[in-house]
Amino acid sequence: MSLTLPVGMQINAPILSGFEHILTPEALALVAKLHRACEPRRQELLKQRVERQARIDAGEMPDFLPETKHIREGDWKVASLPRALECRRVEITGPVERKMIINAFNSGADSYMTDFEDSNSPKWDNQIQGQINLYDAVRRQISHTNEAGKTYRLNDTIATLQVRPRGWHLDEKHVTVDGHRVSGGIFDFALFFFHNAKEQIARGAGPFFYLPKMESHLEARLWNDIFCLAQDELGIPRGSIKATVLIETILATFEMEEILYELREHSAGLNAGRWDYIFSCIKKFKKNRDFCLAQRSAITMEVPFMRAYALALVKACHKRGAPAMGGMSALIPIKNDPEANEKALAGIRHDKTRDANDGFDGGWVAHPGLVSIAMEEFKKVLGERPNQWEKQRIDTFGARDFLNFQPEQPITETGLRNNINVGIHYLGSWLAGNGCVPIHNLMEDAATAEISRSQVWQWVVSPKGILDDGRKVTADMVRPMIAEELAKVKATVVAQGEDTTTYDQAAVIFDKMSLTPEYPEFLTLPLYEAME
Ligand SMILES: CC(=O)SCCNC(=O)CCNC(=O)[C@H](O)C(C)(C)COP(=O)(O)OP(=O)(O)OC[C@H]1O[C@@H](n2cnc3c(N)ncnc32)[C@H](O)[C@@H]1OP(=O)(O)O
Numbered sequence: 001m002s003l004t005l006p007v008g009m010q011i012n013a014p015i016l017s018g019f020e021h022i023l024t025p026e027a028l029a030l031v032a033k034l035h036r037a038c039e040p041r042r043q044e045l046l047k048q049r050v051e052r053q054a055r056i057d058a059g060e061m062p063d064f065l066p067e068t069k070h071i072r073e074g075d076w077k078v079a080s081l082p083r084a085l086e087c088r089r090v091e092i093t094g095p096v097e098r099k100m101i102i103n104a105f106n107s108g109a110d111s112y113m114t115d116f117e118d119s120n121s122p123k124w125d126n127q128i129q130g131q132i133n134l135y136d137a138v139r140r141q142i143s144h145t146n147e148a149g150k151t152y153r154l155n156d157t158i159a160t161l162q163v164r165p166r167g168w169h170l171d172e173k174h175v176t177v178d179g180h181r182v183s184g185g186i187f188d189f190a191l192f193f194f195h196n197a198k199e200q201i202a203r204g205a206g207p208f209f210y211l212p213k214m215e216s217h218l219e220a221r222l223w224n225d226i227f228c229l230a231q232d233e234l235g236i237p238r239g240s241i242k243a244t245v246l247i248e249t250i251l252a253t254f255e256m257e258e259i260l261y262e263l264r265e266h267s268a269g270l271n272a273g274r275w276d277y278i279f280s281c282i283k284k285f286k287k288n289r290d291f292c293l294a295q296r297s298a299i300t301m302e303v304p305f306m307r308a309y310a311l312a313l314v315k316a317c318h319k320r321g322a323p324a325m326g327g328m329s330a331l332i333p334i335k336n337d338p339e340a341n342e343k344a345l346a347g348i349r350h351d352k353t354r355d356a357n358d359g360f361d362g363g364w365v366a367h368p369g370l371v372s373i374a375m376e377e378f379k380k381v382l383g384e385r386p387n388q389w390e391k392q393r394i395d396t397f398g399a400r401d402f403l404n405f406q407p408e409q410p411i412t413e414t415g416l417r418n419n420i421n422v423g424i425h426y427l428g429s430w431l432a433g434n435g436c437v438p439i440h441n442l443m444e445d446a447a448t449a450e451i452s453r454s455q456v457w458q459w460v461v462s463p464k465g466i467l468d469d470g471r472k473v474t475a476d477m478v479r480p481m482i483a484e485e486l487a488k489v490k491a492t493v494v495a496q497g498e499d500t501t502t503y504d505q506a507a508v509i510f511d512k513m514s515l516t517p518e519y520p521e522f523l524t525l526p527l528y529e530a531m532e
């Protein structure tokens with residue numbers, strides 16, 4: 001099938017039946033317009049990330065910006081929010097897969113963040129079929145029939161939709177404008193916004209987004225300018241778009257109020273994206289010889305630097321009249337093991353109780369089976385109130401708290417092998433087109449997998465990468481483990497009745513990502529190039 005493309009645009013990917021309803025000339029014209037207006041700035045901001053990393057590698061430590069002190073000390077609030085975003089006690093998230101979209105809308109959660117990012121493998125078909133699914137869902141015409149003949153439809157009462165486009169680092173490689181790849185985030189945002197914004201407003205909600213992985217308020221300013229341009233282009237009042245920013249990089253923690261300020265006309269608050277946050281800490285300080293985090297299972301929300309960041313987020317949001325959203329525990333319901341399942345559910349309760357008591361207005365869950373218990377825990381604190389925006393925190397956190405990276409131990413062989421196993425399993429699944437997988441009874445997505453591969457890299461490089469039995473983690477130790485864990489992963493995948501075609505390639509990529517001196521900034525960058 002051929003499309004009519006805007007001048008200067010090329011699409012190098014199959015146009016399957018139905019794709020033409022999304023890839024319309026008008027929608028693609030918005031992609032091209034936003035690309036031409038914003039791509040030089042995106043590239044400049046990505047360059048600034050690299051320069052900042054070089055300074056951190058050379059010993060510079062992050063701190064609050066002197067040039068934005070007036071914003072932190074100023075008296076301002078974000079614009080008021082529409083009713084549809086007042087109550088967000090439980091937000092379910094998940095990839096843009098058709099059946100899951102229907103299940104998530106029907107889950108009983110207040111809102112649903114549909115994901116083109118951490119939990120989605122950005123295969124061309126996934127991206128465009130995802131847009132088709134959302135187009136149908138916004139108009140309440142979505143349905144799905146599974147292989148057993150069960151039909152899925154939307155209930156009368158459904159969750160409020162929020163959409164997470166890809167982060168600034170990712171391109172949409174199949175679409176070029178004037179010979180350059182377009183930004184994945186702009187592509188996802190523009191197509192969704194063009195097709196659905198007016199319809200959503202007419203139905204009493206609005207175009208609501210989640211913005212991932214930003215490292216500075218200047219990156220938030222770019223999104224804000226994109227929102228203004230896009231709203232003007234469609235003749236929709238500025239401020240109709242609302243967006244929640246994930247604070248999931250250590251550098252963004254020092255600019256939370258500035259990020260809210262940049263987006264103040266469009267802000268729906270901040271979310272504590274804990275998994276990418278841990279990954280970001282490892283990535284930013286990977287060359288610092290004093291820095292070495294314990295294995296992933298020991299880095300909970302209760303360790304000092306995670307606690308400081310979470311509480312500072314609540315404080316910043318409520319001071320500025322914005323929602324403070326809690327993140328996601330990786331625990332999921334466990335089938336066929338009632339005892340383990342009880343433990344997992346108790347873990348979810350603990351997570352949501354802590355967040356609600358700390359002042360968060362709601363939190364994320366990974367699975368419909370967790371909505372009711374998360375809701376119960378938030379209701380215990382909120383009662384009949386839709387949120388607790390009025391709760392002001394008086395504690396103060398600074399650089400010392402955010403950078404107090406403890407604990408450094410334990411690092412065990414089991415922890416090392418777990419990182420290798422999860423990394424290979426996730427990479428193989430991603431290459432096959434599935435961006436979120438249950439592994440060893442935990443939800444694993446791009447953010448959690450980043451932690452796995454980064455820890456292996458860091459333990460090899462850092463003098464503190466020493467196992468609890470005294471052995472130093474080295475490439476020679478890790479390499480045979482990669483082969484052994486690959487065999488275990490393949491056996492698991494076969495036992496699940498799935499295809500193992502992509503897993504050898506996954507192990508090769510994992511080896512490169514964890515054992516070569518050059519540390520790839522995101523695992524999804526080399527993976528995306530390896531994907532057709
Ligand atoms: C770090 C971050 O960015 S967190 C945010 C990104 N991560 C996520 O969004 C996690 C999304 N969650 C998931 O993808 C899944 O829950 C997984 C992969 C973790 C587990 O999936 P499964 O093992 O297939 O779950 P399970 O078999 O228990 O599913 C039972 C039912 O719930 C549905 N379901 C599970 N999770 C979700 C979800 N998040 N949204 C909607 N439906 C879901 C399944 O589709 C299935 O439906 P069915 O019974 O109608 O067939």
Ligand SMILES: O=CC(=O)O
Pocket residue numbers: 118246248272273274275276277327328447
């Ligand atoms: O996107 C969420 C995270 O924890 O990462």
Ligand SMILES: [Mg+2]
Pocket residue numbers: 118212213246248273275276447
């Ligand atoms: Mg994330």
